[in-house]
Amino acid sequence: MRQNTSCSSLPPSPPPSQFALLRQRRFAPFFWTQFAGAANDNLFKFAFTVLVTYQLSVSWLPAAQAGLVIGALFILPFLLFSATSGQLADKYPKTSLIRLVKDLEIAIMLLAAWGFFASQVPLLLGCVFLMGLHSTLFGPVKYAYLPQVLSERELTGGNGMIEMGTFVAILLGNVAGGLLVALPGIGHTAVALACLGLALLGRISAQMVPVLPATTPQLHINWNPFTETWRNLQLARQQVVVFRSLLGISWMWFFGAVFLANFPAFAKEVLHGNEQVASLLLVVFSVGVGVGSLLCEKFSHRHVEIGLVPVGAIGMTVFAIDLYFATRSLPLQAEMGVAAFITQPAHWRVLADLLLVSLFVGLYSVPMYALIQLRSAPTHRARIIAANNILNALFMVASSLIVGLLLGRGWSIPQIFLLLGLANAVVSFHIFMLVPEYVLRFIAWVLSRLIYRFRVVGDEHIPITGPAVLVANHISFVDAVLLMAASPRPIRFIMDHRIFKVPVLGWIFRLAKCIPIAPHHEDPQAYERAFDTAQQVLAEGDVLGIFPEGGITGDGQVQPFKGGVVKILRRAQKEGLQVPTVPMALTGLWGSFFSRIESNGAMKRPFRRGVFNRVGLNIGTPLAGAEVTPAVLQARVQSLLG
Structure with missing residues (x-):
């Protein structure tokens, strides 16, 4: 009998969209808990940055260094406590930890509210560190929770929703923080109440997260962060594909951090735009990552499809390089706002490049996160995620140091974007050759x-x-x-x-x-x-x-x-x-x-x-x-x- 040259006549049964997860208790409360936490982190940090940059004069904290100090304080807990938080997430029920972390957030925001009312910069800096600790504790829980409640066919879509929600929350938090702190006479009060309100909303949604059993209740906690950090990295190295994927995700954070950190200077010095143009760049980048994250489920047909990772890497390189060439033909003119900026056709290519770079970042990152969750053993999945957070923090610190060094030696921001695009091609090719599965799935x-x-x-x-x-x-x-x-x-x-x-x-x-x-x-x-x-x-x-x-x-x-x-x-x-x-x-x-x-x-x-x-x-x-x-x-x- 000759084979049928058409597909089976069986009627297809299309799976529900990833947005359907937002109607399910196993996912929706967790999504909104994560969303509120990410929005609060960024609202608080950005409002505080604007406060010390424009509104308060602090002799020991120059305005030009405020953003760097605040960012460093927020990242420091990831380096110090990620190993411990990974152990806690493996040993104890994740639902209990989520609620405990949200209780901690409320307490931190009460301290921060007093700091805003009294204009106490040291207290607010302490709160930045504590919010970094809050995020450090939540990180391993976040990515280890999803594989416990989602099937393999839902994992890519669930991660896409989380990535999309995170970047939208970052965007909204930054915008809200900048607008609220600038309100005449009531800015400090508005920021304090908004931060406290988001913390309370996060705690309410956390209460509705389903109770899950601990994956490794017999685990003995090692409270030494340095020895446990080394142990976590060694644990991750036991699974070659997982460890190389951790490095790939950390490189993605290096790549993204270079763009996000340089948007204000890029908008002012290269695009001749004001702070509104800098915000527009952030909006475009965040939208791109969100769209790319959501597209992963459609392109993967509801599987963990790491063949999308090389697709993302290629797009990141192509459009980062094109962004350099797009800036070479920009006209010299006075500083402009958003309305004037978007009327210039030369700027459309810049915005398109930024949108596409970030879209391919989403295609690159979501399958990698899903692969790590799928391939890591449930008994130490959270510790693997903790190792990833440590590497992410190290790579982001490295990106700041390297970019600072290049700027100090006279490099322009477009030249840095060009170098980053070329480096992405080299790094990605190296990772894909170390883990041929990425190349095979791409083919x-x-x-x-x-x-x-x-x-x-x-x-x-x-x-x-x-x-x-x-x-x-x-x-x-x-x-x-x-x-x-x-x-x-x-x-x-x-x-x-x-x-x-x-x-x-x-x-x-x-x-x-x-x-x-x-x-x-x-x-x-x-x-x-x-x-x-x-x-x-x-x-x-x-x-x-x-x-x-x-x-x-x-x-x-x-x-x-x-x-x-x-x-x-x-x-x-x-x-x-x-x-x-x-x-x-x-x-x-x-x-x-x-x-x-x-x-x-x-x-x-x-x-x-x-x-x-x-x-x-x-x-x-x-x-x-x-x-x-x-x-x-x-x-x-x-x-x-x-």
């Missing part, structure tokens, strides 16, 4: 989203954890790449040794650590080595992919399944492993560019089926190991073809 994402119109039905049948064997029909040279795109987890494929000789595809499959196999009569050692490696993959709890036909079909029909998969499963059973076998059927690939087209071979007529050929993957329910025979598997795959 799979491009193939399944931009070259083919790829539709997956039944992807919920792929186990999220534990060993599994995926079995599919073999139609083309890119079958394995499409299966990678459909799976939320990395797949180790057993493949005919000859396919490794195909240009480009051979490099991809070696990068994916695919397992070459040769017929027993050709190379007995390679044959047995492939089965030994497959056994090791399953023993480590990973996913194995097999094409039981033994080769690509030459006529579009399903060829007889061979017994290798049964041999692998029987060996796993002897080792005490329960390994589900998931049948899959690829559709629509026969006759396409990468298939063997009748007697003419593959890749001869690339436009025979059109550039955006519709292909599909139908995934059936898993079979227990005892049920599996070649005939049963073949029949199940054949039935999935429709």
